Amino acid sequence: MTAHATEPSPLVPRMPERNPKALREAIARHAPQLLPDFDEHWKRAIADTFDIGPLPAFLARWWVEYSIARDPELDAHVRDLHSRAAETADYTEAKALLEEVSKIRYSARDLEPGQ
Template sequence: MSTAAHSARGVPPMPERNPKALRAAIAQYAPQLLVDFDRHWRRDIADAYDLAPVPAFMARWWGEYALARDPRNEATVHRLEDEAGQEPDYARAKALIEEAGRIRRTVAQVNPGQ
């Protein structure tokens, strides 16, 4: 999806793929995520002597921000997850969770500027 398409829908583009740019985007467009982002950063990355956890950290928060920046996708995922939690039929609950996961994976594939 192009940046113009995102802008037309009011969805901000993805930042550069680095922790500083991602944090700035979260602070500006999805501040509800900021406390958890900072807590996770301080706990797992800030004082680490090994940078091995950074790719996993970025993958998680890239996906969280990609979802949170688009209220429609975020609402859909949360609705699916809520419905799954209330669904007595295992197969139906599983299908709802799988659909929520598919959306999460799809939005996490966006590139900087998209």
């Protein structure tokens, strides 16, 4: 399923420019469910502190969150993996499910604007 994160269907919005303003606009348009958390994180980590030091980590986190949320099929798959991992009593199965989530997230972080 990791190929899904790097090769979205034509119906999946393209990744925005890699800056806070473009990312926020893309989230507002295509994944508005993320907007309250994005704004709260921005306020807490950047705006209220007047410190841009955390900006790379902030962008990295929300880049991946948006990358997954913009694709409803991928988002549902990731949620299903998390749910199945939380419900299983089998450590090996839970680990494998979470490793798949990790691979998806890792692939998503390397997406470029326009992909």
